[in-house]
Amino acid sequence: MNERGRKAHQWTADKLEFIEKYIPAFVKATKGATKRYYVDGFAGPGINEFEDGSKMRGSPLIALEQNEFTHLYFVEKDLDAFKALKQIVQQHPNKDKATLYNADFNEILPEILVQIEERSPTVFLLDPEGLELEWRSIEAIAKREKADLFILVSASGVLRNLENNFAYDALTAFFGDTSWMEIDKYKKVGMDRYHAIVDLYLDKLKGLGLTVARHNITARTSKKVKLHSLVFAAKNDVAIKIAEDVLRRLQPPPDKRGMTPLF
Ligand SMILES: C[S@@+](CC[C@H](N)C(=O)[O-])C[C@H]1O[C@@H](n2cnc3c(N)ncnc32)[C@H](O)[C@@H]1O
Numbered sequence: 001m002n003e004r005g006r007k008a009h010q011w012t013a014d015k016l017e018f019i020e021k022y023i024p025a026f027v028k029a030t031k032g033a034t035k036r037y038y039v040d041g042f043a044g045p046g047i048n049e050f051e052d053g054s055k056m057r058g059s060p061l062i063a064l065e066q067n068e069f070t071h072l073y074f075v076e077k078d079l080d081a082f083k084a085l086k087q088i089v090q091q092h093p094n095k096d097k098a099t100l101y102n103a104d105f106n107e108i109l110p111e112i113l114v115q116i117e118e119r120s121p122t123v124f125l126l127d128p129e130g131l132e133l134e135w136r137s138i139e140a141i142a143k144r145e146k147a148d149l150f151i152l153v154s155a156s157g158v159l160r161n162l163e164n165n166f167a168y169d170a171l172t173a174f175f176g177d178t179s180w181m182e183i184d185k186y187k188k189v190g191m192d193r194y195h196a197i198v199d200l201y202l203d204k205l206k207g208l209g210l211t212v213a214r215h216n217i218t219a220r221t222s223k224k225v226k227l228h229s230l231v232f233a234a235k236n237d238v239a240i241k242i243a244e245d246v247l248r249r250l251q252p253p254p255d256k257r258g259m260t261p262l263f
Helices: 010-030 059-066 079-090 103-112 135-142 155-161 165-175 179-186 193-207 236-252
Strands: 006-008 038-039 045-049 056-059 071-076 097-101 122-127 148-154 217-220 226-234 259-261
Touching: 006 010, 010 097, 010 122, 010 148, 010 217, 010 226, 010 236, 038 059, 045 059, 056 059, 056 179, 059 071, 059 079, 059 165, 071 103, 079 097, 079 226, 097 103, 103 122, 103 135, 122 135, 135 148, 135 193, 148 193, 148 259, 155 165, 155 193, 155 226, 165 193, 193 226, 226 236
Parallel strands: 006 045, 038 071, 038 122, 071 097, 122 148
Antiparallel strands: 045 056, 148 226, 217 226, 217 259
């Protein structure tokens, strides 16, 4: 992060556009609900700054501005980013709807979950940079009756660390077990290791009783190296249909932007 905001790339804009379009569709689909919630587990400083100097609101501000949630919870571990976000939120007309935590999402999640009724539709945006999202957090969320989850799976982070002895604990916490040690077993015909990692993660989500969207979006570098994939999982099929619909509408030609279909 720099002083003014988080350094961002085209992929960030794609990701935020998806969230921006998803929320109104989610609200429409849940209009019968009396309450709905938003949890941003890796919230960032609130502003993303692009190389050309232009700026874009981060995910917590997009959700706050849409003003459709009963309450919003933002978690940011880095103190500077937290302070930057807090300052912006405090000036916002909807500030009373947001609770901010300067904490590790995995540690604070139980405290957040007890504040949200099980039956209330809730969007969880889990957008870490690497392997910071632990599987125990996904398990806790999946126990809820209602949950729509956007998860940024840093498969390149997993790939980079597969042979790193010091990363054993981080990888095991990320997957909730040692299945990552046998990643080549998950490679189907024509599948590379990156896709095998995402596939394993999706299978594990399904194992928790979540339905996963068929389409995902993958960020690539300008040299086409795959970085991470935004996956969507939910406790109900309607949410999946909405996410797929938004994804289809957003899906640009692969060479135009950072985002391309995963499969
Ligand atoms: C990719 S950024 C989030 C960007 C944000 N979604 C946006 O739209 O601007 C990830 C953020 O997670 C924070 N972070 C890293 N580990 C964390 C943890 N364990 N708990 C909470 N936040 C964490 C980082 O400091 C960083 O600001």
